[in-house]
Amino acid sequence: METARLETFSDGVFAIAMTLLVLDLKVPPAGPDAPPLWPALLRQWPAYLAFVTSFATVAIMWINHHLNFTLIRRTDHTLLVLNGLLLLGVTFLPFPTAIAAAYAGHGERTAVAVYTGTFVFIAVTWNVLWRYASGRSGLLAPDADPRLVVSITRAYNAGLAAYLAAFAAGFIRPLAGLAICGLLAVYFALPTQYHRWFGRAA
Amino acid sequence: METARLETFSDGVFAIAMTLLVLDLKVPPAGPDAPPLWPALLRQWPAYLAFVTSFATVAIMWINHHLNFTLIRRTDHTLLVLNGLLLLGVTFLPFPTAIAAAYAGHGERTAVAVYTGTFVFIAVTWNVLWRYASGRSGLLAPDADPRLVVSITRAYNAGLAAYLAAFAAGFIRPLAGLAICGLLAVYFALPTQYHRWFGRAA
Amino acid sequence: METARLETFSDGVFAIAMTLLVLDLKVPPAGPDAPPLWPALLRQWPAYLAFVTSFATVAIMWINHHLNFTLIRRTDHTLLVLNGLLLLGVTFLPFPTAIAAAYAGHGERTAVAVYTGTFVFIAVTWNVLWRYASGRSGLLAPDADPRLVVSITRAYNAGLAAYLAAFAAGFIRPLAGLAICGLLAVYFALPTQYHRWFGRAA
Amino acid sequence: METARLETFSDGVFAIAMTLLVLDLKVPPAGPDAPPLWPALLRQWPAYLAFVTSFATVAIMWINHHLNFTLIRRTDHTLLVLNGLLLLGVTFLPFPTAIAAAYAGHGERTAVAVYTGTFVFIAVTWNVLWRYASGRSGLLAPDADPRLVVSITRAYNAGLAAYLAAFAAGFIRPLAGLAICGLLAVYFALPTQYHRWFGRAA
Numbered sequence: 001m002e003t004a005r006l007e008t009f010s011d012g013v014f015a016i017a018m019t020l021l022v023l024d025l026k027v028p029p030a031g032p033d034a035p036p037l038w039p040a041l042l043r044q045w046p047a048y049l050a051f052v053t054s055f056a057t058v059a060i061m062w063i064n065h066h067l068n069f070t071l072i073r074r075t076d077h078t079l080l081v082l083n084g085l086l087l088l089g090v091t092f093l094p095f096p097t098a099i100a101a102a103y104a105g106h107g108e109r110t111a112v113a114v115y116t117g118t119f120v121f122i123a124v125t126w127n128v129l130w131r132y133a134s135g136r137s138g139l140l141a142p143d144a145d146p147r148l149v150v151s152i153t154r155a156y157n158a159g160l161a162a163y164l165a166a167f168a169a170g171f172i173r174p175l176a177g178l179a180i181c182g183l184l185a186v187y188f189a190l191p192t193q194y195h196r197w198f199g200r201a202a
Numbered sequence: 203m204e205t206a207r208l209e210t211f212s213d214g215v216f217a218i219a220m221t222l223l224v225l226d227l228k229v230p231p232a233g234p235d236a237p238p239l240w241p242a243l244l245r246q247w248p249a250y251l252a253f254v255t256s257f258a259t260v261a262i263m264w265i266n267h268h269l270n271f272t273l274i275r276r277t278d279h280t281l282l283v284l285n286g287l288l289l290l291g292v293t294f295l296p297f298p299t300a301i302a303a304a305y306a307g308h309g310e311r312t313a314v315a316v317y318t319g320t321f322v323f324i325a326v327t328w329n330v331l332w333r334y335a336s337g338r339s340g341l342l343a344p345d346a347d348p349r350l351v352v353s354i355t356r357a358y359n360a361g362l363a364a365y366l367a368a369f370a371a372g373f374i375r376p377l378a379g380l381a382i383c384g385l386l387a388v389y390f391a392l393p394t395q396y397h398r399w400f401g402r403a404a
Numbered sequence: 405m406e407t408a409r410l411e412t413f414s415d416g417v418f419a420i421a422m423t424l425l426v427l428d429l430k431v432p433p434a435g436p437d438a439p440p441l442w443p444a445l446l447r448q449w450p451a452y453l454a455f456v457t458s459f460a461t462v463a464i465m466w467i468n469h470h471l472n473f474t475l476i477r478r479t480d481h482t483l484l485v486l487n488g489l490l491l492l493g494v495t496f497l498p499f500p501t502a503i504a505a506a507y508a509g510h511g512e513r514t515a516v517a518v519y520t521g522t523f524v525f526i527a528v529t530w531n532v533l534w535r536y537a538s539g540r541s542g543l544l545a546p547d548a549d550p551r552l553v554v555s556i557t558r559a560y561n562a563g564l565a566a567y568l569a570a571f572a573a574g575f576i577r578p579l580a581g582l583a584i585c586g587l588l589a590v591y592f593a594l595p596t597q598y599h600r601w602f603g604r605a606a
Numbered sequence: 607m608e609t610a611r612l613e614t615f616s617d618g619v620f621a622i623a624m625t626l627l628v629l630d631l632k633v634p635p636a637g638p639d640a641p642p643l644w645p646a647l648l649r650q651w652p653a654y655l656a657f658v659t660s661f662a663t664v665a666i667m668w669i670n671h672h673l674n675f676t677l678i679r680r681t682d683h684t685l686l687v688l689n690g691l692l693l694l695g696v697t698f699l700p701f702p703t704a705i706a707a708a709y710a711g712h713g714e715r716t717a718v719a720v721y722t723g724t725f726v727f728i729a730v731t732w733n734v735l736w737r738y739a740s741g742r743s744g745l746l747a748p749d750a751d752p753r754l755v756v757s758i759t760r761a762y763n764a765g766l767a768a769y770l771a772a773f774a775a776g777f778i779r780p781l782a783g784l785a786i787c788g789l790l791a792v793y794f795a796l797p798t799q800y801h802r803w804f805g806r807a808a
């Protein structure tokens with residue numbers, strides 16, 4: 001089967017998951033006796049941090065999905081199911097983001113573990129999806145550069161290791177777990193060697 | 203008419219319905235006097251079960267929709283209306299999922315009946331849509347393999363029977379109704395004979 | 405300009421507006437002391453009526469949008485703005501639907517007037533959009549059948565008149581206003597002469 | 607890389623952000639003892655003003671995105687990241703809209719500053735994205751009219767200046783800041799010289 005509809009559908013899920021994250025930002029209660037708005041908004045800083053981190057991570061995952069499917073030319077039932085598992089992690093993300101937003105300011109270990117653990121789940125499904133697609137002949141484009149394929153595999157291994165580190169760090173210092181996820185988003189947004197490759201290839 | 207816009211539109215509805223399911227997961231109230239987060243999250247296990255089951259079912263319905271419309275080449279007004287009825291069931295799903303999430307832990311028969319009943323409604327509309335599309339000449343692709351068409355018809359009959367069984371079982375043991383829906387999602391995710399067919403054909 | 409991106413974008417808005425309607429259905433509060441679920445669900449019947457009516461109306465508007473844009477081949481800035489006004493009405497719809505769901509059971513004239521008034525607004529923008537697209541040479545496909553164009557114009561005039569009647573009827577008997585909207589959705593779902601035309605042409 | 611998937615994905619985000627705005631409109635609490643609905647709805651006028659202004663602004667940004675990407679033919683990693691920053695602003699918009707809806711009626715300077723400040727952020731990212739795309743050879747279509755490119759750059763500079771003016775005005779008179787944003791949406795919806803250009807070119 002062609003990948004066109006898988007891409008449209010995944011685009012929709014990524015777009016909606018990113019957009020629903022904003023619902024986790026709560027408007028402080030208004031009214032004639034309401035306290036000043038500015039400090040009430042500032043107090044919600046962990047919610048903004050979690051929002052921006054989750055948004056950036058989903059945006060970067062979308063970029064990667066996009067890049068991968070310039071190499072993957074065909075799908076089969078297994079790839080559709082693996083892609084569904086990946087999207088399960090993505091659509092779940094607003095929930096741990098809301099938990100982190102509500103609890104991370106109190107230094108809650110569980111909140112950060114749920115948040116970083118979701119990223120670990122997503123990183124695992126990325127690895128499985130990519131290994132399946134790149135390992136089985138017939139799904140990758142015949143002219144896919146083998147060094148690029150290896151380079152992506154390596155990047156996904158590194159990503160999984162980094163999210164496992166964030167997960168572990170969160171048990172020692174909760175905000176450190178969150179901060180690693182935020183830094184990873186910034187790091188992945190920078191043009192890396194494997195992204196430059198696509199720039200050249202395109 | 204072409205099926206391209208029907209597919210884009212349906213992709214959107216499937217994607218959003220899957221993504222809205224996460225709104226049924228509630229963050230336990232935070233604050234300085236809040237109870238520990240971990241047990242509060244664990245207590246919501248029926249909500250996670252309902253979320254994953256509904257998500258997986260919509261994901262699999264999307265895969266089926268995708269497969270069907272590789273065979274259906276043209277649409278008419280009746281098919282658009284039948285597709286609308288199917289999407290009505292899909293968009294309604296977050297509501298019974300929320301009901302099941304809130305009430306299934308208390309062993310509520312009504313909650314499970316509404317949940318499994320929604321799947322029965324969806325299974326009925328799938329059957330009607332497929333019979334209409336495959337029965338009337340001109341909508342299927344001229345080269346659609348007649349054995350594959352029969353195989354899909356049979357799979358949809360079996361699916362309807364299975365959801366009716368889940369509906370009935372829910373009146374005897376509520377959680378059994380939910381469990382059958384969960385198992386059906388796992389079963390349909392496995393590559394069946396008729397999915398393998400597509401793999402070969404594609 | 406081409407109409408492809410206008411269609412994708414509008415498909416997204418229609419799909420999301422339809423799917424958000426489900427958020428107006430409220431789960432009765434659960435808990436050990438909660439009253440029985442079945443009567444609590446039944447008491448919400450105006451919410452289901454409003455949900456199904458709004459869903460069906462948006463679904464049928466999408467079908468019409470789809471049909472119109474098989475005739476409209478080019479867009480310009482004015483058409484994009486008129487299409488935006490139409491989508492404003494469509495995305496607004498979950499709000500009057502929620503109002504009708506909460507208040508129509510109490511026989512509230514205002515709730516029904518807001519609901520039917522939104523449909524009047526949408527019907528007006530449809531008329532303006534279609535008249536602009538069909539009146540100005542260059543936007544319709546050169547081979548668009550002029551009798552079909554006239555037939556659509558007539559159907560939109562009739563639709564506007566019918567929604568004005570629903571609006572007026574709602575001031576006399578609120579539920580009559582809702583019922584007319586529901587019947588209109590059923591009527592438009594039936595294959596009419598002008599839909600059969602498309603069937604033949606396609 | 608091609609721009610097709612970037613466009614589909616951005617269409618989805620614009621469509622969802624526009625549609626989620628309706629969730630900021632609150633249904634006044636119903637019940638046998640509820641006050642009359644009509645005055646309760648009228649009292650929410652700042653919420654409707656914020657809803658229509660945000661909706662119109664996103665709709666117009668979508669039109670501009672559409673126009674820009676008829677000129678931009680290729681993407682690279684940097685453009686995807688800049689587009690992601692733009693979409694961050696767009697998906698964030700329901701939050702400041704909700705704040706403005708809840709607080710602007712009380713003349714809250716902070717609420718208006720957050721609202722107009724979000725538009726400033728979006729205007730800055732538009733400028734950066736467009737300068738990157740139009741400045742670096744290879745991303746624009748080879749046959750893009752250089753006078754049109756200059757005309758768009760000028761329009762974006764003017765838009766940024768206007769939103770900075772709205773931001774500043776909001777500190778002097780809060781409702782003036784909102785009103786300027788509303789007028790800007792109306793102004794941009796009118797066919798300007800640079801939009802007429804596209805009409806001619808298309």
